[in-house]
Amino acid sequence: MSELLTADRIDEIGNLGSKSPDPAALVAELVGAVDEGRVADPDDIGFALLVAADILEQAGDLADALTLATRAVAEQPDDNAYARGVRGGLLLRLGRTDEGMAELTALRPLLETNPKSMYLIDELVESGHGDTAMEWLTGALDAILERTRTQQHESEDAQDEAAAMIYGLAQQRHDLREEQGLPHDEYDNLADRLRAASDHALGALDDGPATLLFWPQAEFTALLLRWPALADSYPATWDEHRAQIERALVEASGLGGADLGVVVGTAAGLAAFAEPTGSDPTSEETLDEYADSLDEAGVTAWPPGRNDTCWCGSGAKYKKCCLPRSRD
Incomplete structure (x- = not known):
């Protein structure tokens, strides 16, 4: 029996990616291990398929990349938001705009609750939908700020999470507006103030060095x-x-x-x-x-x-x- 495909090997293949002289062989190794039940940890099956999809995307084979991303979604029914985001971006880049936007729009609420969901913005920007990305970032900031104003009795952990969300969204929006050559607005000023304040706050952190x-x-x-x-x-x-x-x-x-x-x-x-x-x-x-x-x-x-x-x-x-x- 061939070797099991470990998480370390999946990472190694992902790092090689399109720089490999034979990216098709890397894709075949990943997909072959999935098809033959040789993935060491079953929780990594979706991960292996997404790495293979990324290699195909870098090589310009968007259709086959979409097929693998769709398989990854099916392999991760309980935790497939990232895989669905990748699939949505591929649909957009293939010109299937309605399908791609429907996939990503279903995930849009994550921008208001999950600080790890910025990949949705990446997919929009990389697919030429920068204006939509800006709209979603602004809408998420609006929603979180309104929530902090109206829910005064949230736990300390909830307040800290909201502050982290505001910081991350504001900085991402600020950077995107700079790339688009747009002038500063109210949220850009907020991003600047938060970044300046963080420089001062760093000295008071007790959790370790910078x-x-x-x-x-x-x-x-x-x-x-x-x-x-x-x-x-x-x-x-x-x-x-x-x-x-x-x-x-x-x-x-x-x-x-x-x-x-x-x-x-x-x-x-x-x-x-x-x-x-x-x-x-x-x-x-x-x-x-x-x-x-x-x-x-x-x-x-x-x-x-x-x-x-x-x-x-x-x-x-x-x-x-x-x-x-x-x-x-």
């Missing part, structure tokens, strides 16, 4: 081989490590954090840092001090633009790599 220590895949492996005791401090796989970093940055941003970023560590660098003082490389204090020492060497700012290269070093676009990990 810069997080990230280990590239080879270094993550070397780190745990050299100091096995660190296995208790880090996730089981490198993929989970970068997903954890992405989620932590999203949460810090939602709390008002600004000037966020990552610094890249190396096992050799950590050893060299700890050796002169005899520090324990596996202690949290040493790791924090090592991360601080790297700040001066250069911080990779977070988040990158959706179409920019991902911060994790995969070479893939952020929107196709670590951005979706914050939706898990």
Whole structure:
């Protein structure tokens, strides 16, 4: 029997994508594993199909990409909003505007309740429906602000979630208007005030530094081989490590954090840092001090633009790599 298809291998294929000399072989590997029941975790079947659909889309085969996205929707009946968003975008790009808009419009309420639903805006913009994207962003802001005015007795958690939603929507709308060359309006001014306030608020955060220590895949492996005791401090796989970093940055941003970023560590660098003082490389204090020492060497700012290269070093676009990990 052929090997099982693991989540790590799906990620690896997704990072290769259209850069592979044979993207068709990657699609065949993914779809073949699904068809033959060789996906290690059944919950990853939809994920595998969406990665295959993305490779086909990058190659210009929108019709077959749509077929796979539709299969992904069927494989995730209880949690298929993202797959439906991808399908809606593909329908738009195939000229099936009524169907595509119907799919995305059904998901539109998520913009008022789920901070991870910005992929709906991406699909609209990439399909040439920037005006509709602007309308939806404005409508979501209107709805959330009205809700905060009329529901004065919401829990503290609900208030924090609403504040994070307002911040994210306002910034996305602001960036989109800048791309379209539109003048500032009331919500743009709000976005500027929120961003300025977040700079001040960052200093008061108690949840950790603005810069997080990230280990590239080879270094993550070397780190745990050299100091096995660190296995208790880090996730089981490198993929989970970068997903954890992405989620932590999203949460810090939602709390008002600004000037966020990552610094890249190396096992050799950590050893060299700890050796002169005899520090324990596996202690949290040493790791924090090592991360601080790297700040001066250069911080990779977070988040990158959706179409920019991902911060994790995969070479893939952020929107196709670590951005979706914050939706898990």
